[in-house]
Amino acid sequence: MENVKKEREIVKVVVTGAAGKIGRWTVRTLLDAGHEVVASDKKLREEVASRDFVQAELRDYGQVCQLLQGCDAVVHLGNIPTDVRNTSQAIFENNMLVNFNILEACKDFKIPKLVWASSETVLGYPFEAAQLSYLPVDEEHPTIIKSSYAMAKRLTENLSQMFHKLTKTQIVALRFANMYEPDEYEKIPIMHWNEQQKDIQKKNAWAYCDVRDASTACLLAIEKDNLGFEIFHITAPDTIMPDLSQDLVKKYFPDVTLKKDVKGHETLMSIDKAKDVLGYEPRYTWRNVLNNDGTTKALPEDQLALSKTNI
Numbered sequence: 001m002e003n004v005k006k007e008r009e010i011v012k013v014v015v016t017g018a019a020g021k022i023g024r025w026t027v028r029t030l031l032d033a034g035h036e037v038v039a040s041d042k043k044l045r046e047e048v049a050s051r052d053f054v055q056a057e058l059r060d061y062g063q064v065c066q067l068l069q070g071c072d073a074v075v076h077l078g079n080i081p082t083d084v085r086n087t088s089q090a091i092f093e094n095n096m097l098v099n100f101n102i103l104e105a106c107k108d109f110k111i112p113k114l115v116w117a118s119s120e121t122v123l124g125y126p127f128e129a130a131q132l133s134y135l136p137v138d139e140e141h142p143t144i145i146k147s148s149y150a151m152a153k154r155l156t157e158n159l160s161q162m163f164h165k166l167t168k169t170q171i172v173a174l175r176f177a178n179m180y181e182p183d184e185y186e187k188i189p190i191m192h193w194n195e196q197q198k199d200i201q202k203k204n205a206w207a208y209c210d211v212r213d214a215s216t217a218c219l220l221a222i223e224k225d226n227l228g229f230e231i232f233h234i235t236a237p238d239t240i241m242p243d244l245s246q247d248l249v250k251k252y253f254p255d256v257t258l259k260k261d262v263k264g265h266e267t268l269m270s271i272d273k274a275k276d277v278l279g280y281e282p283r284y285t286w287r288n289v290l291n292n293d294g295t296t297k298a299l300p301e302d303q304l305a306l307s308k309t310n311i
Helices: 021-032 061-068 088-108 148-167 182-192 195-204 211-223 245-252 272-278
Strands: 012-016 036-041 053-055 073-076 113-119 170-176 229-234
Touching: 012 021, 012 061, 021 036, 021 211, 061 088, 073 088, 073 211, 088 113, 088 148, 113 148, 113 211, 148 170, 148 229, 170 211, 182 195, 195 245, 211 229, 211 272, 229 272
Parallel strands: 012 036, 012 073, 036 053, 073 113, 113 170, 170 229
Antiparallel strands: none
């Protein structure tokens, strides 16, 4: 009997924050998978691949409704990132209102699937040994909020669960960590590998994620059915350090229990749930680009940065 491959259902997906770091790649990934994509952002950016682009202010509920009406799914990436250019109040006010408007519009228009970008910051960023229950941190690890950005993310996780109970629709929160584009890997040895930086980078257990894997996670969450409300950690398969993961734990978190056997350079922000449920298998790591001494390897064509490719 011949195996019949299930055809991918083509859906209309709205991607907010489409001009951002993850957004640009997510638009391309969804298009490559055959989906119809409406890209949206506050800014007009030439590198947004979708021909269907809507410039929208997500703080305005009317604009959100116009943007989402008629779509089958939403990938919501449009938040102010945590950085020094915005006050805590501005980050919280903007992100909470925007996130509520997206959730509310998905409810009002009965949109069956929503995927949105949460963050590793809800786990206690910057991590402290006394506040870690165990490593690798997984989705069951207690949350500890230390910034208005993390507060908005955690509250939106709670809101998502409330909206799921209200609507019975699929809502997935992806906790991304320290995003990298392909052409940024060469900076890693200078930025992170000295002893001082190794200590500093323990603030998220040395986790990072390639934008291409992040965009694939968005696609997987959109195409998966019957998830209900779920939270998934999405990172690279390894840490950002050349050291073995167990050695990093022994040196920087000596009193923190290892929940499982950590092999080689395995990530200390567990992605086991995403692998098991979504089928997430991260393909990209700095080790494809750099040698352990920091020298660069020759990059194949498909690993060049988005800015160096034709859209």
